[in-house]
Amino acid sequence: MNATIDPQVLAQFTGTETYYRLGPVLRDALCTDGVHYLMSNGMAWLVTDAMAVVTTRPEHDGFFMIEFTPREDGSGELVIGDGNGTDVHRQVYNSHAYKLGKPLRMFAEFGEVEKPQWIVLLASEH
Incomplete structure (x- = not known):
């Protein structure tokens, strides 16, 4: 499935009104x-992969930075x-549906x- 992420819509998220369960x-x-917008528009795989790692870490200080960087080769x-x-x-994907040219944090x-x-949130929502 191709992601249908609109960079202008993504930039509008600066806080949240609702929290969504991740299943x-x-x-x-x-x-x-x-993050719900990302998941609803083809990027649930990224959020669930990242949170599967985060939630199983036995030692943490309550904060993780998650960054997905797309490469020109897809x-x-x-x-x-x-x-x-x-x-x-670190996890490498051979292909992905994230069509924006900049990293997602x-x-x-x-x-x-x-x-x-x-709680997972976009950097702009922090």
Whole structure:
């Protein structure tokens, strides 16, 4: 499935009004309006891959930086870091549906909305 991400729409997410559950496997994680937009428009694979790594990390300080960088050859790389320059996970994709020419950055923060849980949000929503 091709992603139908509109860069102008993506840029409008600067906060969230609603939190969305990420499903039964990631039941201790929520996402914001902006991340829900990504997931609804062909990029659920990226969010679930990233959050599968984040939610299973036994040691953390409550924050991860998630960045997906598309490459000109159609491949891409997901890097999850601690926000202080240390990468904790790298994953290469041979192909992807993210057609924007710049990296996509998200954050995962451990917080409390309904209960203590992970919340994934776009960098612009932070």
